[in-house]
Amino acid sequence: MAVKVPKYVIPGQPIVPILSTSSTPSTPSTSSTSSTSSTTKIQYEPGKNCRIDTVKHKGTNIPCIVSSVLGRVTISKVDLSSSSSSSSSAAAAAATSENNGKDKYNDVSMGDTGNPGGENVDVDVYQVTVVSKNDPSFNVVENVENVENVDVPEPTKFSMSTPSEHDIVLARVTKITTSRIHVEILIIESHSSSGSTGSTGTVGGSTAADDDGKIQTRKLMTNLIPAESGETFRGIIRSQDIRSTNRDTVQTWNCFQPGDIIKAEVISLGDGVNYYLSTAKDELGVIMARSAVGGVGVGGGASGGSQGGELMCAVDWEHMVGLNSGVIEPRKCAKPL
Amino acid sequence: MNVIDRRRNLGPADAQPLVFAAPTKQQTQSKNNKTSKEEPTSKKVFIETGTIKTSNGSAYLEHDKTIIMCSIYGPRPNFTRSFNDQATMKIGVSFANFIPVENLSIKSTNSINNVNNNGEAGATTSAESQSLEVSRNELEQLIQQFCFTNYQNLILLQNYPKSSLEIMIQVVSLNSQHSFIQLLSDILNCVNVALVDSGLQCKSMASCGYFKSSQSKEQSSKGDVELLVNMASDQNEILGVYCDLNDYDEQFKKGFEQCVENAKEFKTELAAYFLGCIAGSNQ
Numbered sequence: 001m002a003v004k005v006p007k008y009v010i011p012g013q014p015i016v017p018i019l020s021t022s023s024t025p026s027t028p029s030t031s032s033t034s035s036t037s038s039t040t041k042i043q044y045e046p047g048k049n050c051r052i053d054t055v056k057h058k059g060t061n062i063p064c065i066v067s068s069v070l071g072r073v074t075i076s077k078v079d080l081s082s083s084s085s086s087s088s089s090a091a092a093a094a095a096t097s098e099n100n101g102k103d104k105y106n107d108v109s110m111g112d113t114g115n116p117g118g119e120n121v122d123v124d125v126y127q128v129t130v131v132s133k134n135d136p137s138f139n140v141v142e143n144v145e146n147v148e149n150v151d152v153p154e155p156t157k158f159s160m161s162t163p164s165e166h167d168i169v170l171a172r173v174t175k176i177t178t179s180r181i182h183v184e185i186l187i188i189e190s191h192s193s194s195g196s197t198g199s200t201g202t203v204g205g206s207t208a209a210d211d212d213g214k215i216q217t218r219k220l221m222t223n224l225i226p227a228e229s230g231e232t233f234r235g236i237i238r239s240q241d242i243r244s245t246n247r248d249t250v251q252t253w254n255c256f257q258p259g260d261i262i263k264a265e266v267i268s269l270g271d272g273v274n275y276y277l278s279t280a281k282d283e284l285g286v287i288m289a290r291s292a293v294g295g296v297g298v299g300g301g302a303s304g305g306s307q308g309g310e311l312m313c314a315v316d317w318e319h320m321v322g323l324n325s326g327v328i329e330p331r332k333c334a335k336p337l
Numbered sequence: 338m339n340v341i342d343r344r345r346n347l348g349p350a351d352a353q354p355l356v357f358a359a360p361t362k363q364q365t366q367s368k369n370n371k372t373s374k375e376e377p378t379s380k381k382v383f384i385e386t387g388t389i390k391t392s393n394g395s396a397y398l399e400h401d402k403t404i405i406m407c408s409i410y411g412p413r414p415n416f417t418r419s420f421n422d423q424a425t426m427k428i429g430v431s432f433a434n435f436i437p438v439e440n441l442s443i444k445s446t447n448s449i450n451n452v453n454n455n456g457e458a459g460a461t462t463s464a465e466s467q468s469l470e471v472s473r474n475e476l477e478q479l480i481q482q483f484c485f486t487n488y489q490n491l492i493l494l495q496n497y498p499k500s501s502l503e504i505m506i507q508v509v510s511l512n513s514q515h516s517f518i519q520l521l522s523d524i525l526n527c528v529n530v531a532l533v534d535s536g537l538q539c540k541s542m543a544s545c546g547y548f549k550s551s552q553s554k555e556q557s558s559k560g561d562v563e564l565l566v567n568m569a570s571d572q573n574e575i576l577g578v579y580c581d582l583n584d585y586d587e588q589f590k591k592g593f594e595q596c597v598e599n600a601k602e603f604k605t606e607l608a609a610y611f612l613g614c615i616a617g618s619n620q
Binding site for chain 2: 051072134270275
């Protein structure tokens with residue numbers, strides 16, 4: 001019996017049982033392809049805004065994926081065979097190759113005691129996520145012919161999430177000391193747990209599509225700045241987390257300056273006040289900075305800090321140059337694009 | 338003795354009193370019919386979401402001249418020295434200054450009646466229970482405590498570490514005929530709607546049912562019975578119960594079942610409204 005998945009859900013509404021023996025999952029979203037045979041088991045995992053809860057139905061308790069927010073259900077196939085690769089490539093691979101996401105699972109490990117003898121059972125793993133109605137990606141058009149014409153919505157909504165581990169964030173440097181960099185977190189760039197490869201998109205967001213023209217991955221920015229208070233989440237980059245080589249000889253003032261906009265990864269929730277961030281990857285570091293000297297107008301001197309100078313661009317991994325004056329300042333630059 | 342009416346209290350001596358025409362029979366009937374239409378047994382509830390743009394979620398509820406606004410802010414950074422693995426929730430309740438709260442009396446038999454009562458006033462409806470007049474601050478504290486215990490278990494606070502959530506409740510207008518429990522049920526429903534609008538992760542969409550024995554035309558010897566039940570999900574999970582009963586007898590059971598039915602009915606209406614809204618906005 002095919003499992004019917006609701007397209008829109010309210011908080012607490014069951015979406016789908018975690019295990020299903022149906023031949024084809026009836027997904028409301030177009031982000032997955034049905035590639036199951038009659039003998040394939042389907043396992044659903046809770047993604048963002050979902051959780052597992054027990055629902056009582058006709059006297060029996062059934063573990064189900066339950067929504068936590070009001071929004072739209074999307075189901076995407078999890079490619080376990082290439083888990084080390086990026087999420088975007090995994091999604092594209094799952095979309096282009098039909099049998100790519102099918103893995104051999106031991107039935108004992110899946111908790112299925114009805115099939116003794118250790119016989120392998122084909123299991124497809126799908127991830128169920130709910131896109132909240134406040135999420136900027138909620139209004140993204142699903143079926144598009146030309147990906148280049150897709151309008152990526154602006155991050156106008158305030159965030160309903162907090163930074164978590166492996167999130168890529170944009171932050172502003174507020175203070176530097178010899179041992180650490182203090183920043184304030186402005187934006188979560190991507191909420192996926194893609195790790196180092198999740199930050200390959202541009203700042204403004206990007207989309208990718210498979211052969212059918214369906215959007216597979218989206219990189220959207222989530223604003224973390226509260227509306228009224230103006231207080232932001234704070235973070236710390238320790239000197240040993242600035243770069244991955246020569247950690248002991250890092251000079252913090254040669255890597256960042258107050259006012260720089262940086263891209264960093266959350267490595268820990270930290271203490272009560274600060275998140276712990278890291279820029280020890282090629283694509284992490286300063287993405288926008290102003291020079292301390294050579295600026296026009298306010299703060300042009302050395303005492304004015306980097307907020308009043310002219311805009312600089314990266315010339316190599318460790319230097320940025322002013323666009324007009326040609327002044328060169330040291331920074332830990334992020335890999336552009 | 339001078340008997341002249343110098344102050345003109347009596348009016349002119351030849352004045353004639355005004356005589357209005359007696360209403361005809363047809364006019365009297367139409368007036369009665371109009372009254373019966375204007376005052377149905379159950380008043381309609383008007384709800385609007387997203388009224389406060391600067392908040393993460395907000396709701397406006399209007400029920401029989403009682404107006405309540407709720408706004409939700411967060412998750413915001415919570416700067417405490419100790420590490421909080423879950424969000425801290427703050428609830429603020431405020432009555433508008435011009436609202437008379439003297440009619441809102443709570444009974445001393447309530448289970449959560451732990452506020453400092455200044456004195457006793459008003460007529461008691463039963464021998465055991467006594468109406469206690471409380472101040473504005475005490476009422477706000479009482480609502481705040483009850484809401485906190487309700488929503489502490491509903492919102493998934495563990496998904497928002499190192500942050501704080503704020504729920505602000507404003508009673509803009511109050512129908513003088515409404516009791517405290519009826520006002521509390523409206524407040525809970527307003528917060529329930531605002532929570533769904535905010536997008537905060539919750540276990541379920543809650544709804545509150547209200548019951549009053551006089552509404553169902555059942556007069557008991559012990560007087561009116563009021564009860565509210567805040568439901569969390571279809572699995573009959575109860576977040577909070579507030580009643581003014583002494584004896585948990587058959588009347589309590591009947592009122593409880595009626596509250597549950599009202600809550601389920603209200604939740605069905607809300608679910609249809611929200612699903613219709615997001616389906617329309619996503620097309």
